[in-house]
Amino acid sequence: MNAGAHLRHRLRRFGAGMAFYALIIGFCGVVLFPVYWMIVNAIQPLSHGMQYPPPMIPEEISFLPFTTLFENYPVGRWLVNSLLLATMTTLIVLALAVLGSFAMTFLKWRGKAAFGLLLLMTQMLPEALVVIPVYAMYRNLGLSDSLPTLSLVDAAFILPICIWVLKNSFDSIAEEIYEAALIDGCSPLGALVRTLLPLSAPGLVAVSVVAFFYAWNEYLFAVTLINSPDIRPVAVGLASLKVMLDTPIDRVLAAALFFSIFPVIFYLLIQRYIVAGLSAGAVKG
Amino acid sequence: MAEQVDEGAGLLRRHRRSRWNSLPYTLVLLIVAYLAVFILFPIAQQFLTSFSNNVVGVDKVQWVGLRNYERLFEDDDFWFSVQVTFTYMAFVVVGAVSLGLLSALLLNRKFRGRNVARSAIAVPWAFPEISAVLVFLWMCNPTFGVMNVFARLIPGIEQNLNWLSDPKLAMPLVIALSIWKAFPFTFLVILAALQAVPRELYEAADVDGATRMQQLRYITIPEITPTLMLMAVLMSIFSFKQFTLIWLTTGGGPYGGITETLVLRIYQTAFRFFDLAYGATLGVSGFVIVLGLTLLFVYAQQRQDRARRR
Amino acid sequence: MNRPSTGLLRPFSMGMGRRDFLKRTAAAGLTAALATPAIAQNARIKIPLLSWMWNEPGRGDAWRAMLAKFHAEQSDVFVEEAGAPFNEYTNNMLIQSQSGAINGALFHTTPDLVVRLLRGGHLESLQDIVDSLGIGSTLSAAHDHLRVDGKVHGLDIVTVKFGLLYNSALFDSAGVGVPTTPEEWVQTSVALTKAPDQFGIYSPHLMSEPGDFWFILQQWAVMFDGKWADGRTPLVNTAPVIEGMKLFKTMYDKAMPRGTDTATANQMYANGRIAQQLIVSAAVNIWSSSGPDIYPSLRSVVPPGPSGKAITRIHPICVNAHASDDEKAAAKSFVEWLYRPENYQELMERCLDVVPPYPGAIRQEYLDKQFWAEGYLQGEAITPLEIMGDYIFFNQEFGNVVMDKFSEVLVADRPVEDAMADAQEELEKASKRLFDGFTL
Incomplete structure (x- = not known):
């Protein structure tokens, strides 16, 4: 009897475990399916994907879309341009977001709420609304058609969100830690650099990723402010493929896949820090 | 003893702070100036434009007072697009936050392969929007899109569906795509917040014999509410500003502006119809509408902040 | 360098x-x-x-x-x-x-x-x-x-001038001739359709591609000698325009890969899976490189309507x-x-x-x-000015109203007459605003 009940219990637990795994696998499957489908259609001959029903597993593999892509378009250069643009944007955002969220979390001053409001306000403005004045300004100052100046615009648009995200991370650092640093003789900025930044390193990683992805994807400013083909970032290059009538779909999907690989790998490499960074829970008092 | 130390620290703090009183203002001024150049100043210009008749190629640009705003109030399409915008926003915000919360709760449990699952779920966040659109269009092609294979598994569906051209399906599909793209971010942030909930709270609850559901209801949710609220705001921003995912899939159609949000309308008006003045008017008005939402959030945030720093 | x-x-x-x-x-x-x-x-x-x-x-x-x-x-x-x-x-x-x-x-x-x-x-x-x-x-x-x-x-x-660009190999294997009237054209297109492997014709029809949609939709009315507007008067509910839209709807229902975007459709065309497109002469060069298999089979005729006109x-x-x-x-x-x-x-x-x-x-x-050029050269050229009147300055805005209403015909089977009457009314209302302060 006893053994039977024990077995039933174990079976039930086993069943629950299986159900749990089935749920997780099913969910991940649904989430990842579009990614899978993109890969499948970029590596199988186009005719396979253009029949009904399409084969769920590629029956034949061809890397022709990739090779023709690399032969016909300066994808390497696009990639380098995007990397550069995203890196510069990230650096600008990091510097300013640290200062901004520091002021919002640890400093006492009047107008904090108004500042927070202002930050959110700027985020409510669609880029399409400001692109004309920004272009006019850049043109008058002779700043258009350059990646560094483009990164300034990108940084301005993602900075407010990054300040909020970093503030969230700073919030979980006990105020006592900051005060202890002050008592130890640090200046506020010294305390920020020596004590707070090391504690919020994961938060900084998270903010970097947010900024990096934004600049990587940003299209409207890039296509407006960049005129010369040789400093085009990937987002613009990819769009130029899509609008061409004669670009075969498999090549477009190959390009889209190629465009996605880098941020995904980047993310997978540093994801540990991201989750930790978005919480910074370890130091909460 | 402890009080004495606190008092000493307080004195010290006041002393040190006096030299650094202007620091927060310097920092904030720096940031505000930066944002002013790229965002506030351009917006002010657009605000002025909304009082003009600036249409590309119209003979002479001049001030027309409130004429654009008068037109706005009679413009049914505008009000309809506001409605569409809020519908879209509501579904995306609720969908992305709740799906993020659910998956975070699920993946916060200990199990083998947890890290793999976490990485897998986060991939759409890293996936560029334009790539997402391209593969989504390919999947939803009415002739040979793979979505038909799945749809036909449902009893009663024997024909391929029209997907994005179907007036009943267009909005749900666009919302689904947006949630797919957005929820991994909320998932990550909420997961992080869950890990920051102090273990002792759960241990104490266990001692008191609280069930899992009770723990969720009385410990987890209250602890992560600030994060959930921040996510709700970020998702409203994401969905309010969303352009690529809608414009390239339905273009606001299939007809009657069923999926035409305000941002699409602004884009159409300014860049396709060349009517910059009215485009600016739509933009300014949309901005005022969402400003209300923002104020609400800041109010809540402030209250919570005060509670924390009490 | x-x-x-x-x-x-x-x-x-x-x-x-x-x-x-x-x-x-x-x-x-x-x-x-x-x-x-x-x-x-x-x-x-x-x-x-x-x-x-x-x-x-x-x-x-x-x-x-x-x-x-x-x-x-x-x-x-x-x-x-x-x-x-x-x-x-x-x-x-x-x-x-x-x-x-x-x-x-x-x-x-x-x-x-x-x-x-x-x-x-x-x-x-x-x-x-x-x-x-x-x-x-x-x-x-x-x-x-x-x-x-x-x-x-x-x-x-x-x-860029319109013509009907068709794949003669597909016509031959289906045993159909080149259409000269709209009725024949429908029959031919239906005969060429074996969904999902082959379709008779494609014409853009998605609101996510408004440029292509409107650009080609205009020609459908011109085949019946339709004008979209005269001066500042919209004419979208006139008989020739309605006839053109009805023909489009028939083709959409019977011979088109519905809901397909232009990029995919062009791919299908290049693979010999779409037999005809109402398309401009300038687009032909894309098939010479991306559709080497079908390029030798391409031929053109004047868009098969009573007017014999082609927008240029x-x-x-x-x-x-x-x-x-x-x-x-x-x-x-x-x-x-x-x-x-x-x-x-x-x-x-x-x-x-x-x-x-x-x-x-x-x-x-x-x-x-240029073995494919004949139809493009024969069509009677008609300019945008002649079919759009003063709305040539508001081409996209005008087009958006028409496409929006017409899409309802396509995807929700609304009668063409009703949709075009709506469009006419909306355009008449818009014309006051559009031309206010607009001197030609």
Whole structure:
């Protein structure tokens, strides 16, 4: 009897475990399916994907879309341009977001709420609304058609969100830690650099990723402010493929896949820090 | 003893702070100036434009007072697009936050392969929007899109569906795509917040014999509410500003502006119809509408902040 | 490296890539490339040519070759490629024009954009070029709306004219002939449809591609001699327009891959899975490279409606009125060079174009070899001005109203008459606003 009940219990637990795994696998499957489908259609001959029903597993593999892509378009250069643009944007955002969220979390001053409001306000403005004045300004100052100046615009648009995200991370650092640093003789900025930044390193990683992805994807400013083909970032290059009538779909999907690989790998490499960074829970008092 | 130390620290703090009183203002001024150049100043210009008749190629640009705003109030399409915008926003915000919360709760449990699952779920966040659109269009092609294979598994569906051209399906599909793209971010942030909930709270609850559901209801949710609220705001921003995912899939159609949000309308008006003045008017008005939402959030945030720093 | 970087800070502007270099030298002929040493270019005046065509394999290469030839023949002017992909090109030009001036001495324009830029005072008169080449009297009528006080302000670089481009191999294997009436056309198209493997016809119909949708939808009414507007009066509920829309709807229901975007449809066309497209002559060059299997089978006929008319639009090259005098002179010297018969003939042949801006701009021997061109040449040309009236200035906005209502016909089976009556009403209401303060 006893053994039977024990077995039933174990079976039930086993069943629950299986159900749990089935749920997780099913969910991940649904989430990842579009990614899978993109890969499948970029590596199988186009005719396979253009029949009904399409084969769920590629029956034949061809890397022709990739090779023709690399032969016909300066994808390497696009990639380098995007990397550069995203890196510069990230650096600008990091510097300013640290200062901004520091002021919002640890400093006492009047107008904090108004500042927070202002930050959110700027985020409510669609880029399409400001692109004309920004272009006019850049043109008058002779700043258009350059990646560094483009990164300034990108940084301005993602900075407010990054300040909020970093503030969230700073919030979980006990105020006592900051005060202890002050008592130890640090200046506020010294305390920020020596004590707070090391504690919020994961938060900084998270903010970097947010900024990096934004600049990587940003299209409207890039296509407006960049005129010369040789400093085009990937987002613009990819769009130029899509609008061409004669670009075969498999090549477009190959390009889209190629465009996605880098941020995904980047993310997978540093994801540990991201989750930790978005919480910074370890130091909460 | 402890009080004495606190008092000493307080004195010290006041002393040190006096030299650094202007620091927060310097920092904030720096940031505000930066944002002013790229965002506030351009917006002010657009605000002025909304009082003009600036249409590309119209003979002479001049001030027309409130004429654009008068037109706005009679413009049914505008009000309809506001409605569409809020519908879209509501579904995306609720969908992305709740799906993020659910998956975070699920993946916060200990199990083998947890890290793999976490990485897998986060991939759409890293996936560029334009790539997402391209593969989504390919999947939803009415002739040979793979979505038909799945749809036909449902009893009663024997024909391929029209997907994005179907007036009943267009909005749900666009919302689904947006949630797919957005929820991994909320998932990550909420997961992080869950890990920051102090273990002792759960241990104490266990001692008191609280069930899992009770723990969720009385410990987890209250602890992560600030994060959930921040996510709700970020998702409203994401969905309010969303352009690529809608414009390239339905273009606001299939007809009657069923999926035409305000941002699409602004884009159409300014860049396709060349009517910059009215485009600016739509933009300014949309901005005022969402400003209300923002104020609400800041109010809540402030209250919570005060509670924390009490 | 003959493309110096002009940006303020462009760390990764690597000048010309290896592939570009090969392409260009091959195009210009190696001797020409070697004959223009890099040093000489310092004395040249450099002007950008803004265009969306640089990204298009056929046309982009053709223009690069023409520039190389131009640079080999003279040493005063150097034309650089610049611009944006097609979808963003209009926006970019618009944004630039709003900031005061367009950022380039020379630019290509689209039929919609050019009328706006002309009214905005951005275009320099090119009449002196026309006069000096003696082509004033033979310049195509499609240029008429670019005239101010009789002076033309833009010169066509590609005329796009409608025809029915069909795959004769598919017609043969289905045993059907070339349609001459709308009724026959429907029968033919249905006979050619074996979904999902093959479809009779495709015409863009998605609101996510409003440019393509409207561009081609206009031709459906013109086949029945329809006009979309006359002066400031919209005519979208008139009988010929309604007939055209009904024909479209019939085809959509019976012979089209519904809900398919143009890129996918073109792919299907290239794979021989769509038999016909109502498409402009300028698009044919894309099949020569991307559809080598079907290209030899392509033939064209006049769009099969009672009118025998085909909308003909021009895409002009323009000189920026706000450029400096030196730049303007340089830009004009290029346009004049380009418009000389021998050069323009070469451009047309490289682009596989068949509709010349003036008769001498095309060689008969070349034209005779274009086995697919017949229908494009036979159609009676009709200009946007003739079918859109004053709404030519509000083409996209007008089109959006029509497409929006017509989409309801397509996807929700609303009667065409009702939808077009709605569109008419909406357009009449809009006309007051649109033309208020708008003097022609």
